[in-house]
Amino acid sequence: MTGPDHAAPLLASLRAAVAAAPDDATLRLHLAELLIDAGQQQEAVTHVAAVLGREPGHAHAAALMGRALGAPREPDPSPGPAAEPPRPAVANGFDWAAAEAEVSDVVGPRFAPDDAAGPEPVPVGPPTGGGRFAVERPDLRLADVGGMDAVKKRLEAAFLAPMRNEKLRALYGKSLRGGLLLYGPPGCGKTFFARALAGELGAGFLAVGIHDVLDQWTGNSERNMHDVFLAARAAAPCVLFFDELDGIAQKRSAVVGGALRQVITQMLAELDGVSADNEGVFMLAASNMPWDVDPALRRPGRFDRTVLVIPPDDDARRAILEYHLRDRPVENVKLKPLVARTDGFSGADLAHLCEAATEHALLDSVATGTARMITQDDLLAAAAEVRPSTGPWFTTARQVALYANADGSYDDLAAYMKRRKLL
Structure with a gap:
């Protein structure tokens, strides 16, 4: 075993190497592990925190942080029936609850007692099926989405209820033809809701973006669109989800050149089931700019129903x-004052806020040479710095609600903006 006297030159050499290559995570973690073995936990925490600041999900860094804060190294399991079962990994291999118990007399709890626990993230199953377009099997449900009750009710009425009640559909002669268009500001969870809808239906989920369809070679884009529908039909029941529909099928009156026009024509033919039956394929799409989508796609039997996905409410x-x-x-x-300070933030804005608070604590730790936890002040300071990204979208949407809503397509948008005094 290397003793403290023998380790000192090696530690000095590694410190110099880290100073020369501060972004080398492997080098930092190697130094941190030797520092922990040498009993220099405080300096080790600083190096591990630098890695976690850049890569919050780094499993080895999280485990080293636990050791530096007092959690014991997990023993290697030995073979045979007498071996203890390995401790289950939580939070990327690091059990924060155990670490907090070890240092409860030094640091406070992660969240204040009056904060209610939110829902645990539900994993999405691995893609299944072969070919270029793989179909996921989501385990997500609408109940797993925090808050957003108004959006959930609208999705239930517009899409889920007719799909679930076969006898009522037969009684009222309700057709399953047609699809649902989710629209709203960017970063508010339209794709997340689409996956939850697939989970509610117990169906597969095939997400398609503009990069999956458009191709520089003549004829390939139309072929790609056809292949997308073939994959969805083969995996039925399946939710076929077109992300950023305005990019794939923008108004043909605004399209320069014939290639994109042919893609839209092919998409219309596939939606109408000209060459094959779409039984068991449920159509969903998302768009930040639904007013730029070709009007032919909004006609009955296509994406004829819309749901506005608004910025997350307090619970969300x-x-x-x-x-x-x-x-x-x-x-x-x-979290209560932080929730109040972030009204109007999108989900993406909130993720950026957490990153900014982490960076603030990390830089402070580097400057002082003493690692510290992320505090309420870090998060409130980040909330003051980060601006909601939804503002420009609502500026454009205001013009649509005022001057381009003669047919009532955006009545829900106009009503929401009036409630928020944005109209």
């Missing part, structure tokens, strides 16, 4: 914040 913001702070070393954070 709490759940999103807890989700993005779940693997970070936070101390005694009260």
Whole structure:
């Protein structure tokens, strides 16, 4: 075993190497592990925190942080029936609850007691099926989405209820033809809701973006669109989800050149089931700019129903914040004032806020040479710095609600903006 006297030159050499290559995570973690073995936990925490600041999900760094804060090294399991079962990994291999118990007399709890626990993230199953377009099997449900009750009710009425009740559909002669268009500001969870809808239906989920369809070679884009529908039909029941529909099928009157026009024509033919039956294929799409989508796609039997996905409400913001702070070393954070300060933030804005707070604590730790936890002040300071990204979208949407809503397509948008005094 290398003793303290023999380790000193090696540690000095590694410190110099880290100073020369501060972004080398492997080098930092090697130094941190030797520092822990040498009993220099405080300096080790600083190096591990630097890695976690850049890669919050780094499993080895999280495990070293636990050791540096007092958690014992997990023994290697030995073969044979007498071996203890390995401790289950939580939070990327690091059990924060155990670490907090070890240092409860030094640092406070991660969240204040009056904060309700949010829903645990539900994993999405691995893709199944072969070929270029793989179909996922989501385990997500609408109940797993925090808050957003108004959006859930609208999705239930517009899409889920007719799909679930076969006898009522037969009684009222309700057709399953047609699809649903989710629209709203960017970063508010339209794709997340689409996956939850697939989970509610117990169906597969095939997400398609503009990069999956468009091709520089003549004829390939139309072929790609056809292949997308073939994959969805083969995996039925399946939710076929087109992300950023305005990019794939923008108004043909605004399209320069014939290639994109042919893609839209092919998509219309596939939606109408000209060459094959779409039984068991449920159509969903998302768009930040639904007013730029070709009008032919909004006609009955296509994407004829719309749901506005608004920025997350109070309950949803709490759940999103807890989700993005779940693997970070936070101390005694009260989410209620933070939720109040972030009204109008999108889910993406809230993720950025957590990153900014982490960076603030990390830089402070580097400057002082003493690692510390992320505190309420870090998060409130980040909330003051980060601006909601939804503002420009609502500026454009205001013009649509005022001057391009003669047919009532955006009545829900106009009503929401009036409630928020944005109209």
